[in-house]
Amino acid sequence: MGVHKLRPDFLWGGAVAAHQLEGGWQEGGKGVSVADIMTAGANGVPRQITAGVEADKYYPNHEAIDFYHRYPQDIKLFAEMGFKCFRTSIAWTRIFPQGDEEQPNEAGLQFYDDLFDECLKYGIEPVITLSHFEMPNHLVDEYGGWRNRKLIDFFTRFAEVVFKRYRNKVKYWMTFNEINNQTDYRDPFAMMVNSGLRLQDGENMEKTMYQAAHYELVASAKAVQIGHQINPDFEIGAMIAMVPLYPATANPRDVMKAQRAMQTRYWFADVQANGFYPKWLQIYQADQEWQLDITPEDLAILQQDTVDYIGFSYYMSRAVQAKPSEPADYHYDEDQDSTANPYVKSSEWGWQIDPEGLRYALNWFEDRYHKPLFIVENGFGAVDQKGADGTVHDQYRIDYLKAHIEQMKLAVEEDGVDLMGYTPWGCIDLVSAGTGQMSKRYGFIYVDKDDQGQGTLARSKKDSFAWYQKVIASNGEDL
């Protein structure tokens, strides 16, 4: 007891993604990203992915919360909370507006120079995701997204340009945000944001997902290699959506099903961290007779350039149960096989709140990869009521975060997990990725804007702002 503590330089901060807060979708020469062609959905109503930008539709990411113009004030508020780091992404379309240009767009590069300088001015370390649900839409229309091997070159060119440009400003990087969300290959949203895939009639979505994911994993490994050549001090991580899948009962068949479900959701991290495809997946892919384009050169790159750490998001857990007629391979179909766990409560959006699941996840990653871990997203999406005096009493958010930080600390102090930091999601209210709503709020900072795009965009502090400030100041002792 007491030997292990949070690192003294623990990276407390907050996390966002460019497309969800910047706005300025046509400024500084920016191109159209896949996020720019998504309308607003609602709770339980999926976002529409339109063919292009259509005149009569509302696209919430176009303006978002106008961070593009307002970031100095917002970073100042992050500094006031005591942030040690700030996780955001570089919008690929600001650097390569179409994605296939030879030369980068200087105005886009300059924007991130200024943004990172603003962070560094307060001692806030930028933590940067290269691709966070915002690839150039031109690569979707022209090349079919990540089903095309050419994307590897476009992505690595982008990575090389930004690694070089920011080599003295950014040390922590991640390649693809939640690369494993496409496990749910039946979900058009996941397929588009992860891989720029618009599914064609009659196409085997599962096969296409495995092909696209393979190219992304090769691109990720190449980026790790390039990054380390440019600056050996870079720490380049994976970014995995961790949703633990528990067996619904102690029936050994449910336990087997849960094991295969976890293998199916997390093989992406196996490849990125261990450097090779797990055996069960090699057998599964061979059995399908898909003839995937996976070359010996690809496998050598995967083997050689593994990630330095595992970044992951954690919001919820789920459960799985074997069917009476379960096949011998226990094949996990995320769309059909994942069920709610009756032992834990859910948010208004049906996300199952399970703080112990975070400790479980940290231990699971530690056992499997023996690499440093970084919780780069966690948080509670909820409807906030702003009082007439501008206050928001978000005790429910404090309760959620406190319970998760307690479990995170147990994983470090009792279990010895090597944890780099903690960046709660949406530290300032922003556009929800899944629904396009503003009203699904995560922030310590309230932004005055509604689901129809109305509002002053004024910022104000919620109760959780002072709470998180205190948490950081005490390095997690005062919760």
Ligand code: P53
């Ligand atoms: P929203 C699904 C499951 C877990 C995390 O999500 C997910 C998703 C996709 O919606 O996304 C991550 O905004 C993602 C962020 C996103 C955040 O979780 O749907 O990395 O971009 O905003 C929260 O409530």
